[in-house]
Amino acid sequence: MAMGGLLIGLLVIVGLIVVAAIMIVGIYNALVGLRNQVDNAWSQIDVQLKRRHDLIPNLVETAKGYMQHERGTFEAITEARSRAMGANGAAEAGKAEGALTEALSKFMLVVENYPELKANQNFLSLQETLTSTENKISFARQGYNDQVLFYNNKIQMFPSNIIAGMFQFTKRDFFEIENEAEREVPKVSF
């Protein structure tokens, strides 16, 4: 009888350990998956910024013929683009991309004065691509923040916070627009 009771007790303990191990592995894997999703969302922002850089030469080339007197606007865009492409570090890149956004919205305001350009099919399709790329940049930032929010919540909440602490899952920072100028940029309709 005593032997039997001991055996059952032992089995229960082993069982509990196995269940706990399975849970820890499960939570750990989920956390790794979430962290990868955060990284993936971050790289989405870069993909869209890169797309904007690629788009600009084409846009400038198409518009130049119609806008002879706007050399300053084009120069501002081209310069902002090369500065954004050559930026080192997140802080500098953020500032440079903000300046590029600003230069592009100024350009779009000027376009309103050139009805002939606005009738050009090629330009219209470039304009739609630019509008969409600007949207994608801001939606990618928004999606990244959503992902970070979820990940941060997860590593602070019980029981996943224990595993997060054990394996050094650290909180991620939200994307915030540092450049005050970009925040106050006047909204224009493309």
Added chain:
Amino acid sequence: MWELIKINKRNSVLLLGAMGSVLLILGFVLGTVFGRGNPQAGWIGMLIATGVWLFMMLISLSSGDQIMLAASKAVPVTHDVHPVLFNVVEEMKIAANLPKIPKIYIINDPAPNAFATGRNPETASIAVTAGLLAKLNRDELQGVVAHEMSHIINRDILFVTLAGVMLGSIVLISEIFLRSMFYSSLGSRRRYSSDRSGGGQAQIVMIVVAILFAILAPIFAQLLYFALSRKREYLADAGAVRLTRYPEGLAGSLEKIAGSTINMESANKVTAPMYIANPFRGKKAVNLYSTHPPIEERIRILRNMTHGAAFVNYEKSYEEVTHRSPVVPASALMPEEVAIREGTAESKSTQTAKKQARQVGDLMRKVSQFAFVTCACGLTMKIPPNYKGDKVQCPRCKKVSAVTKK
């Protein structure tokens, strides 16, 4: 957002469980009646009911979305046919952090509407009508696509498929039983009265119960299904606002959809719950049989959201407008501040109805792979895909142009 998925899954399981029990009981009762006293017959009936359901389930899981798309006459399109639609879908895919961009279809129908289908986010499709594309501006289209994207994220597309199949099985089995009862009662009335005098009484009671059950089961299952699908429309609206950060986009699109008086030709009773708004006009009042909440109410809730675009804000606005109990599950309401952005797209209201109608026509021709040839005099000729020649004469200036086919 993720909490919502979890709760949605649980609700789906509960609903499917309830509908499944109805199906099993129906099988048991009908089996008992057909078996005429054989004690095993009830279980066999249950088995057959399960078999019918399994069969339909396998078909709908493997190719349900394709059947739905084909039944709605949706055509897969490329980026060139409508770049704005493709861009907007991709924008929403990025905002929603989906792994893959859904497949995009256009339905050749002038009535404005849209739906999403598929098993999971990886296999999802979004279909919109040509009428919708012509009527909405960019922000409004974004609202509609975001609504569909929310259905995909919330796994509503899978739920609609599963619940639809379950409902279909129940309706099918009841229908077969009621018809067979009707015909057999015509043929074998005499046999009953002479052969079975002893067990006849109990048999008749059983038959009456079975008939009642066969009539009530589909109604019950439908009510369950519709109640939950109404709720999911509100949740998808809330999700759309959170994705776009712009309630007015969806509100404006719903207003235009509500303003349209055209019935959808390509929708039917089975596919109706999938659309963003009920494709059948006319019935205004909401009753237990409505698949969608009243569209005017949805618009009022969206326009009442002035403080932010989070689920909390939608919930508050919902309660203020409808004075009903909460619609968004409490655990999905995480405290967050989500600012509403400003609108960007210019209004399309300046366009005349005539111009919109022409856009619908052009888009439908593009989807059907018409070739568009612009003559030197400025006239655009639309060449049907079955046109054999490689040259065409302009009806206005009589000049001959070459037809370039894609």
